[in-house]
Every structure is written in structure tokens, then in C-alpha cells.
Amino acid sequence: MNIITDLELPGIPKVRSGKVRELFDLGDRLLMVATDRVSAYDCILPDPIPGKGEILNRLSAFWFQRFPHVPSHFLTADLDEFPEELQAYPETLRGRSMLVRKAEPLPVECVVRGYLAGSAWREYRERGTLAGDPLPPGLELGSPLPTPLFSPATKAQSGHDENIPWKRFVELVGTEAADKLHDLSVGLYSDANSYAALHGIIIADTKFEFGLIDGEIALIDECLTPDSSRFWPADEHRPGSRLISLDKQFLRDYLDTLDWDKTPPAPQLPPEIIEKTAARYREIFELLTGTRVTGNA
Ligand SMILES: Nc1ncnc2c1ncn2[C@@H]1O[C@H](COP(=O)(O)OP(=O)(O)OP(=O)(O)O)[C@@H](O)[C@H]1O
Numbered sequence: 001m002n003i004i005t006d007l008e009l010p011g012i013p014k015v016r017s018g019k020v021r022e023l024f025d026l027g028d029r030l031l032m033v034a035t036d037r038v039s040a041y042d043c044i045l046p047d048p049i050p051g052k053g054e055i056l057n058r059l060s061a062f063w064f065q066r067f068p069h070v071p072s073h074f075l076t077a078d079l080d081e082f083p084e085e086l087q088a089y090p091e092t093l094r095g096r097s098m099l100v101r102k103a104e105p106l107p108v109e110c111v112v113r114g115y116l117a118g119s120a121w122r123e124y125r126e127r128g129t130l131a132g133d134p135l136p137p138g139l140e141l142g143s144p145l146p147t148p149l150f151s152p153a154t155k156a157q158s159g160h161d162e163n164i165p166w167k168r169f170v171e172l173v174g175t176e177a178a179d180k181l182h183d184l185s186v187g188l189y190s191d192a193n194s195y196a197a198l199h200g201i202i203i204a205d206t207k208f209e210f211g212l213i214d215g216e217i218a219l220i221d222e223c224l225t226p227d228s229s230r231f232w233p234a235d236e237h238r239p240g241s242r243l244i245s246l247d248k249q250f251l252r253d254y255l256d257t258l259d260w261d262k263t264p265p266a267p268q269l270p271p272e273i274i275e276k277t278a279a280r281y282r283e284i285f286e287l288l289t290g291t292r293v294t295g296n297a
């Protein structure tokens with residue numbers, strides 16, 4: 001398997017290097033390449049997760065194509081449809097890259113929560129609220145919420161993203177866009193969760209990013225991947241007890257056992273943690289798509 005952590009494509013300008021993805025400028029479009037880098041607590045870890053880039057890219061492509069009614073940046077993930085200048089890099093690009101339309105990213109993260117976990121659980125445990133709004137009493141870690149909740153966050157340039165109340169969200173994007181982002185996000189989450197349920201998976205929560213393309217709101221970045229979502233096996237799910245996760249939570253749980261202050265440099269991972277993380281990414285991909293990872297990328 002071809003493991004990629006850093007990437008240059010001679011002659012093709014790079015516009016952005018995120019924690020996981022590299023974006024290249026193709027003039028009117030972008031090439032988005034998912035590396036095998038993994039981040040946790042906003043730090044890039046020194047070890048890659050083999051196969052991860054391909055899984056993120058193919059799972060995002062799968063969801064973008066499942067939701068043709070939602071405008072998105074997705075054009076194609078088929079190497080044969082890539083422009084001539086990219087045909088020189090089949091080993092590097094196959095499976096892990098897609099062509100997308102250029103967008104102006106909105107400065108918010110559109111989180112939808114169907115279940116109580118992560119930062120929402122921490123706030124609820126301390127104050128009984130989510131972004132300041134009260135939730136019903138008696139919920140446990142992993143409890144379903146009465147209805148899926150839109151739970152936006154800021155897209156912090158540095159430091160951790162922060163959950164924000166609806167009022168702040170409206171200030172950041174405007175009333176009209178706020179309503180649209182809410183409806184699109186909750187609709188996408190609900191459709192995806194219904195689909196996942198048929199495959200024995202709960203989508204506990206997920207984060208969408210949107211941008212403006214020709215002035216219109218469109219879904220961008222990645223979609224419903226194990227980096228952006230919490231996936232739980234439905235048959236083993238018991239609120240209040242230890243949660244089994246088919247996503248990045250396994251890695252966070254391991255990191256929480258270490259004496260690491262969550263600032264760079266991040267610690268190296270033992271081989272068995274790398275392999276178990278990779279196995280979880282493969283498993284969720286195969287359960288959701290019904291296809292195996294090719295290992296081509
Ligand atoms: N169609 C698009 N047009 C422009 N930018 C995009 C598009 N899709 C995704 N992006 C941006 O590309 C980056 C994707 O890379 P990645 O997910 O690795 O970054 P990140 O580390 O999560 O984010 P950041 O670099 O903003 O901290 C994000 O900054 C995302 O907002």
C-alpha cells in the first residue's frame with residue numbers, strides 16, 4: 001500500500017495544506033488529495049494511518065453522490081476524468097483524490113448531533129445545556145437526543161473549535177444563510193443516519209462544512225467520514241456504558257491514557273494502535289458502502 005504523508009505535484013500550485021488534505025489549483029477547479037495523516041486534538045500525529053486517505057476520499061465521494069439534491073463541490077473522484085496534467089501521477093492520486101469546485105469556505109462548522117457525546121456531553125454533564133440551551137434532564141453519555149440538534153461551532157484559525165449558540169451563528173453568516181445551513185445539515189444528517197441504520201450503524205454526530213460557489217451555498221470539504229463523524233455499531237450500543245466507536249475516537253481514547261498535554265509535538269503511536277485505528281476506518285467504510293477498500297492509493 002502506498003502511504004502518503006507529504007505531497008508535491010511538480011508544476012501544479014498548492015493552494016492549501018490542511019491537517020489531512022492538500023489542495024492544488026487547477027485554474028477553474030481544485031484537486032483535493034487526502035493524505036494518510038491523522039490529527040487529534042488539532043495536532044497532526046507523527047505516524048500516518050495506512051489506507052486512511054483513500055477511505056476518507058472514497059467515503060466522501062460516496063456520500064456526495066448519494067445526495068445529488070444538495071449542491072456540493074464534488075465533480076469526480078475518477079482518475080480517468082482528471083485533466084491530462086494529472087495523469088502523470090496515477091500511483092499518488094488514485095483513490096485518494098477528487099476534483100472539486102472552488103469555494104469560499106464559510107467560517108463555521110455545521111455540526112448535527114443525534115446522540116450525546118464529545119464536547120456536548122461534557123457541557124451537559126457540567127451544566128445541563130448544549131451551547132447554553134437547556135437539554136432534558138437524565139440524559140447519559142450516548143443517549144439519543146429527543147430530535148437531531150443543529151450544534152454549530154466556530155472554525156477556529158488556531159486552537160479548538162468552540163460550540164456557539166444560534167444567535168452567534170446568525171451573526172457570523174446572516175439570517176438567510178443560517179436557516180439554509182441548518183435545514184441542509186439536519187436533512188443530510190437524518191438521511192445519512194437512516195441509511196446507516198440499515199447497515200447496523202448509528203451516526204452519533206457529524207460535522208459539515210459549507211462554502212459559497214458562485215454566491216450559492218454548497219457542501220464542501222469531506223462528508224460523513226470517520227474523521228468528521230462518530231459512528232457506533234447499533235447492536236452494541238448501550239447509553240451510559242463504554243461506547244464502541246468505528247471512528248477516530250479509538251485513537252483519542254488511546255491518547256487520553258498518555259501523559260500528553262495535547263500540544264505539539266504529538267506522541268508516536270505504537271504499531272498495534274496504528275493497525276487497530278486503520279482496521280476501524282476500513283470496517284466503517286466496508287459496512288457503509290458494502291465495498292472493500294482497494295488499497296490502490
Ligand atoms: N471546495 C473547496 N474550496 C476551497 N476550500 C476548500 C474546499 N473544500 C475544502 N476546503 C478547505 O480545504 C481544507 C481541507 O483540508 P483539511 O481538512 O486537512 O484542513 P483542516 O486542518 O481541517 O482545516 P484547516 O486547514 O482550515 O485548519 C479546509 O481548510 C477546508 O475548509
Ligand SMILES: [Mg+2]
Binds near residue numbers: 221
Ligand atoms: Mg478538515
